[in-house]
Amino acid sequence: MVDWTVFTPADIERDIELFSGRTRQYIFISSASAYQKPSTHYRITESTPLANPYWDYSRNKIACEERLLEAYRKDGFPITIVRPSLTYGDTQIPLVLNSWEKPYTVVDRMLRGQKVIVPGDGSSLWVITHNSDFAKGFVGLLGHTQAIGHAFHITSDEVMNWDQYYRIVGVAIGVEPRLVHIPSDFIIACRPEEQGGLIGDKSVSVVFDNSKIKQFVPDFCATMRFAQGIRQTLAWFDADPSRKQIDSARNAILDHLIGAYEKGVRDASASFR
Numbered sequence: 001m002v003d004w005t006v007f008t009p010a011d012i013e014r015d016i017e018l019f020s021g022r023t024r025q026y027i028f029i030s031s032a033s034a035y036q037k038p039s040t041h042y043r044i045t046e047s048t049p050l051a052n053p054y055w056d057y058s059r060n061k062i063a064c065e066e067r068l069l070e071a072y073r074k075d076g077f078p079i080t081i082v083r084p085s086l087t088y089g090d091t092q093i094p095l096v097l098n099s100w101e102k103p104y105t106v107v108d109r110m111l112r113g114q115k116v117i118v119p120g121d122g123s124s125l126w127v128i129t130h131n132s133d134f135a136k137g138f139v140g141l142l143g144h145t146q147a148i149g150h151a152f153h154i155t156s157d158e159v160m161n162w163d164q165y166y167r168i169v170g171v172a173i174g175v176e177p178r179l180v181h182i183p184s185d186f187i188i189a190c191r192p193e194e195q196g197g198l199i200g201d202k203s204v205s206v207v208f209d210n211s212k213i214k215q216f217v218p219d220f221c222a223t224m225r226f227a228q229g230i231r232q233t234l235a236w237f238d239a240d241p242s243r244k245q246i247d248s249a250r251n252a253i254l255d256h257l258i259g260a261y262e263k264g265v266r267d268a269s270a271s272f273r
Contacts, residue, residue, distance in 0.1 A: 002027040002142075007057070012064045016071050025078050025143060030065055032085035032153050032208070033058040033201045042125070045209045046083075046151050055196030065151070072149050080141055081151035085208065088229070089131040090236035091243075095166060096202045097187075097194075097254065099247035104237055108246050110170055115178045115258050119198055122163035122181050125205040129156040130224035137210075140217030147216055155208040156222040162202075168227050172234055182261045190257055 001023040003015055012028075019026055036049045037058075050065065052058035071077035088094040093103040097117050109116050137154035141147045160168075163179060170177040184203040188195045214220050237243045 001025065002029070004029050006064060008060050009063045009067050012067045016067075016077060020071075020075065020077060023078065025080055025145075025148060026068075027080045027082060027141065028064060028068055030061045030081050030083045030151070031058060032083045032155070032206070034061045034065070034083060035206075037200055037204055039204065039206070042205055043207050043209050044153070046153065046212050052200050055200030057196060058200055078148045080144075080147045080149075082138060082141065083151060083153040084134060085127055085129060085153065085155045085206070086202070087129045087131055087134050088233065090233055093169070093230070093233060094128050095169065096162060096197070099250040102245040102247040102250070104244040105247045105250055107169065107173060107234070107237070108244070109251070109254070110175050110177045111173060113175075113178065114255075115180045116166065117182050117187070117254055117257060118162050118166060118179050119182065119184045119187060119203040120162075122166075122179060123161045124203055125159050125161055125207055126165065126202065127155050127159055127206060127208055128165065128226055129154070129222065130226075130229040132229075133222035133224050136222070137213045137217050137220040140213075140220055144216060150212075150216070152213045152216070153208055153210070154213050154220075155210060156224070156226075157208075157210060158222070158225055159207050160226065165226065169230055169234075172227070172231050180258050180261070182257065186261060186264075187257060190260060191253070 001019055006012060006015060006028060033055060034050045034052055035044050037052045037054055050062045065081055068079045068081065072079045086094050093106060095106050096119060098106040106116055133156055134154050141152065166177050166179055184198045188198060
């Protein structure tokens, strides 16, 4: 049994009651954002501590994992925990600060020559995984009795910085993106609601060690490079113009942030002259 829609300990209590004695494997979809923030080591393994003081979403996932481990230890509830990181497919353009509901927004900005925000200086390392690669490891865990009681992340081994991801998208659509590097602290000071997705996740460098999933699923190998996967995604949007919806509210927020930051830079620079 796999539950993709559990987000709180209350959801877990419901599932433990529903499925105790009725399933041979319960797979909980957690999140790689549950790993320690800030990390004390750049390379993440399944033994990296779970601690994220910046994002309620992640703290709830941690609490869910802890309750499931308790149920496994005390009652033998047959859990397997899976921690995806940023995973995309045809319908998502997985760039930071993009609109999740209308993801073509960032591409539209690039095509129109509008500036796009990259948190920090663009050098933070990140891993983006295509869903076809995630599926290889995930399917290999289904019904895998040796995976009971274990946690796994399943990600690509391709590691790049955010500037590279944005420029790869630019190459795919034939433009040079106008990147604006804005410190995460500045963004969060203006929009506190961005803290979880930035300091609690995407503005922090991560490199995942996938040795464990490869040990349990020996034929797992992520083969979809971002440059290839994002072209497939863009082709999906191109196939039906109605999919290219634009988030005007998100655009206004991005423009406001860029304007405020650039004004601050100008004002600060002038004060030193």
